[in-house]
Amino acid sequence: MPTYKDEKTGFWYCKFVFTDWTGKRKQKKKMGFKLQKDAKEYERQFLSKTSASCDMLFSEFMELYMADCKARLKPTTYSGKEFLIKTHVLPYFGDKPLNEITAVHIRNWQTKLISDPSNYSETYLKTIHNQVSAIFNYACKFYKLPENPARQCGAMGKKKADSMKFWTIDEFKLFIEAVKNKPTSYAIFNLLFWSGMRSGEMLALTLNDFDLEANTVSITKNYARLNNEDLIMEPKTPRSKRIVTLPPMMSDVIRDYATRLVDYQPDDRLFAVTKHYLKREMDRGCKASGVKVIRIHDIRHSHASLLIELGFSPVLISERLGHENIETTLETYSHLYPNKQEQVADKLQSIF
Incomplete structure (x- = not known):
């Protein structure tokens, strides 16, 4: 040299x-x-x-991997991946040659994260491991790394949380009454609960997306905020583009809210707030009403659980939520059908 x-x-x-x-x-x-x-x-x-040699340092390989990811992922997805890797992966593996990282290294890294004082959730640990496994899969496929040590040593964490938090209809009524003094919050949380849409989908909506006579809303885009910039992007998956029918009272809520807006154009975002605002209002409403605190995304679960309780089929729920396939719906909400086997047995008995 x-x-x-x-x-x-x-x-x-x-x-x-x-x-x-x-x-x-x-x-x-x-x-x-x-x-x-x-x-x-x-x-x-x-x-x-x-030369695409696997004896390069892991940190050097990550520069190549992240450059490839940046060209293929949505900005928000890339930002989340970058943060996770810089926080939980590079500090441990960065100075090691890529081809010298073994299953033992991965196992020790897992142990460190599992016993971390931050007490990461099982689902977050699973997410971190999946990211690392994807990195080594990429190295195997494109840089001829012989094997994936993350796959060899096994995963950590769980794909799904042990329990899912959601509100009953009675809890939601208490909450919505507590935030009724702010028209924006009242409209937003009603829309989330009665439609089941994602918060990013809701924050991207314009008044033109609603047909208030037909009581429908067209979901065609997704909102995110990155580096102090508002981004309007494609929905999460192709099936996320959908038309959701609303209860007529929800159309009345949107009409009332729209009449309060000043200097508003129908193509502007209807709810010019961020997810930080949603979290702050969620905390305020829970404290005032006394209902249990859940995540914003759990309002979507609350809608799904309500539909299940009302007896709607998984196929309809999958379409309404914009899931990519019905398997996602069944995997997410199968535990909310506790008495369905008994109902099947009762039906069969009545026929007998």
Whole structure:
């Protein structure tokens, strides 16, 4: 690895030939290193990444992996992945060569996270592990890593929480009465509870998305806020684009809310607030009403549980919630059908 010193500036530089991903030979020159060892290290890292060698450091590999992710993921998805990796993965594996990370390393890393004083939830631990496993799968597929050590040692955490929190209709009525003094909150939480839509879908809505005569709302987009910028993006999945029928009283709530808006254009966001506002109002309403605190997303679960209690089929619920397939609905809400087997047996007995 030849390096050179610029006698005029006193800084070191490296100059070398490499083969790019198209097979062409090119020359690379990098200047401005205070120390010779820094120039040598830059050349080593560059050639390691360019040659797709698995003996590169995990941190170097992650630069390649994240660049690929950034080109393919939604900004909000990428931001979440980046935060998780920087917080829970790079500090542990960053300085290790990619091909020297073993199942034992992964197991020790899992133990550290499981016993962390932060007491991460089982579902969050599962999410972190899945991210790491995806990283090594990528290395196996595109960089010829022999095996995935994360798969070899087994997962941690759980896919689903042990219990799902949701409000009953009586709890929701207590809550909505407590936030009724703010028209925006009253309209938002009513819409979330009676439609089952995601909060990002709700925050992206315009008045033009509603047909208040037909009592429907068209869900075609999703809202997120990233780096102090409002983003309107495609929905979570293709099936998330849907038309949801609302109870007529919900159309009345939207009409009343819209008449209170000043200088509003029908293509503007109907609810010009953020998820931070939703969380703050959720806490206020729970404290004032005395109902248990749940997540904003749990209002969606509350809607689904209400539909199940009313006897609607999983197929209809799946379509209404915009799930990609009915399996998602069944996996998420199967535990809310505690007495269905007894009903089947009773029906069969009556026929007998």
